[in-house]
Amino acid sequence: MRVHFIAIGGSAMHNLAIALHKKGFTVTGSDDVLFEPSVSRLAKHGILPEANGWYPEKITADIDAIILGMHARVDNPELLKAQQLGLKIYSYPEYIYEQSKNKTRVVIGGSHGKTTITSMILHVLKAVGRDFDYLVGAQLAGFDTMVKITNEAPIIVIEGDEYLSSPIDRRPKFHLYKASIAVLSGIAWDHINVFPTFENYTEQFSLFLDTIIPGGAVVYSETDEVLKTTVINNKADIKKVPYHLPAFEIDRGVTNILYNGNKYPLLVFGEHNLLNIEAARLMCQELGIAAADFYQYITTFKGAARRLEVLADTETGNIYKDFAHSPSKLTATINAVKTQFPDRKLIAVIELHTFSSLNKSFLNEYAGTLDIADEATVFIDEHTFQQKNIEPYPVGILKSAFANNNMQVFNQPGALLAYLENIDLNNTNLLLMSSGNFGGINLNELTDKLTKKAEHI
Known part of the structure; x- marks a missing residue:
């Protein structure tokens, strides 16, 4: 079988490409932007595209299946060529x-x-x-x-x-x-x-x-x-x-x-x-x-990546990273940490990153989600508004939506980092929640700094 992936760099897409390659299929693919770990993993198996971009000349009549990723657009030149040739086009779930x-x-x-x-x-x-x-x-x-x-x-x-x-x-x-x-x-x-x-x-x-x-x-x-x-x-x-x-x-x-x-x-x-x-x-x-x-x-299950992942575990406080971003996930994750450690202060930090979470008509779904935290912070990277073509809104709208006037709000990674670096882990848990990356903040370096500070208290 010969299969070609349009937008091979996606998380599910590049993993499916590797799985089919291991199965003995002839696998090719294209993408206009490729990031780690996709690049290294595709290269390891010899199926990394030679160059980024879309190349309709790759689409030939002898291809058995085209697998189309969500990252591609409906006017993608490789997709248009595949449709012109009448090739079988699948989504990856298909x-x-x-x-x-x-x-x-x-x-x-x-x-x-x-x-x-x-x-x-x-x-x-x-x-x-x-x-x-x-x-x-x-x-x-x-x-x-x-x-x-x-x-x-x-x-x-x-x-x-x-x-x-x-x-x-x-x-x-x-x-x-x-x-x-x-x-x-x-x-x-x-x-x-x-x-x-x-x-x-x-x-x-x-x-x-x-x-x-x-x-x-x-x-x-x-x-x-x-x-x-x-x-x-x-x-x-x-x-x-x-x-x-x-x-x-x-x-x-x-x-x-x-x-x-x-x-x-x-x-x-x-x-x-x-x-x-x-x-x-x-x-x-x-x-x-x-x-x-x-x-x-x-009893030996340690959890999935970024699901209450332990970045630091000290005698007096822990640091967790979690994928929580929707209201229900936020509530469940905060409740879990507070219930497990009822006597510790809980500092909860949430980055709003997805289209839904940033949409003003959806924001009210977050009402009360941060209430159990002893200290709550909301972060929206100002560049995320630009990337998603969403008009920024004032802090007052956020505090009203969360129904929490005591929470802090940051829109620049540098200001958020300065706040985080001053946290004291003495009898305190820090919970960092996002489906993004907090504006590129290195959480490992932050963890190292906070734990070293805790050791000297």
């Missing part, structure tokens, strides 16, 4: 389905927790020695790539994003996988540039249930009332398996799951992670793994 038609397709969907639940399932499947393929949205410890596609594995575990599939396919990605078994973690309005109303967004999850194969199953959080109503009211011919919080205790900063008289100490914490664990357990149960075995193996 192609994942093409490569997994004969497998049990486990699809993890929901507005939050997808990457973590997927990672937990992969961690346990690997521990019990099962053969499986996968697609996950983060680089995981112990896994070389974010995508694995083989002929042999009977199962594929897929993180099912609800965002659009490609520039020419406006269907949500998770609709295209035709799940055999699915998880839905919750529904919290997101991607408002695509789904302008909450009702429109919620509808995508009901439509997803209709894509599950007849006789399949969905594992869903009954703690989310919107999701619960959506699942119960759906008429699809599928088994519906609800989950909720397991029995647990927090002992000296460690969360233990309580099951059948045994304690299972975890390396992760927070009620959102306990719910994620139950979703993963029930999915693994559907795949034939007993609860006691699951709980034993999950």
Whole structure:
């Protein structure tokens, strides 16, 4: 098979390219901008484009499949050439389905927790020695790539994003996988540039249930009332398996799951992670793994990258980095840290970076999300407004939207860094939340500085 990737540098795209290359396919690709780690990883496998840019002459009639990434535009010259030649054009979720038609397709969907639940399932499947393929949205410890596609594995575990599939396919990605078994973690309005109303967004999850194969199953959080109503009211011919919080205790900063008289100490914490664990357990149960075995193996799960990732762990205070950016994720992450360390001061810093989070009509969704933090800061890099062509708004609008007049607001990385460098970690946790990069601030250097200062107090 010969496949060509238009916009090969994307996170999922370059991982799929590597997976197909490992499978023996002839893989080529193009992109106008390539960043690390895509560059090094593509180069390692000999499939890095020779030069950046779009080259329609690469598109020839002997190509079996074109895989089109979201970064490409509808007027992309390579896409236009492929359409002119009548080549088969796939979005990457379409192609994942093409490569997994004969497998049990486990699809993890929901507005939050997808990457973590997927990672937990992969961690346990690997521990019990099962053969499986996968697609996950983060680089995981112990896994070389974010995508694995083989002929042999009977199962594929897929993180099912609800965002659009490609520039020419406006269907949500998770609709295209035709799940055999699915998880839905919750529904919290997101991607408002695509789904302008909450009702429109919620509808995508009901439509997803209709894509599950007849006789399949969905594992869903009954703690989310919107999701619960959506699942119960759906008429699809599928088994519906609800989950909720397991029995647990927090002992000296460690969360233990309580099951059948045994304690299972975890390396992760927070009620959102306990719910994620139950979703993963029930999915693994559907795949034939007993609860006691699951709980034993999950005790060694360290978490997915940028999900309450520990940058520093000192005797008096910790520093965490988290991907949280939507209101529901923000609330869950802040609650988790405060509940785990109730006697420590919590300083929460959130960067608004996505289109939805910066949209003035969406800002009010953040009301009250920072209230549990002892000290709250919101950062918007002034360049982000320019990049997304959004008109900046005054500090007063932000404080009103968050319903928090005490929070600090920064719009320049230098000013934010100066504030962060003065934090005292004595009996204090610092929580840094963003899907961006805080204007390029080096968090490792910041962590080193704060921990050295703490050692001398």
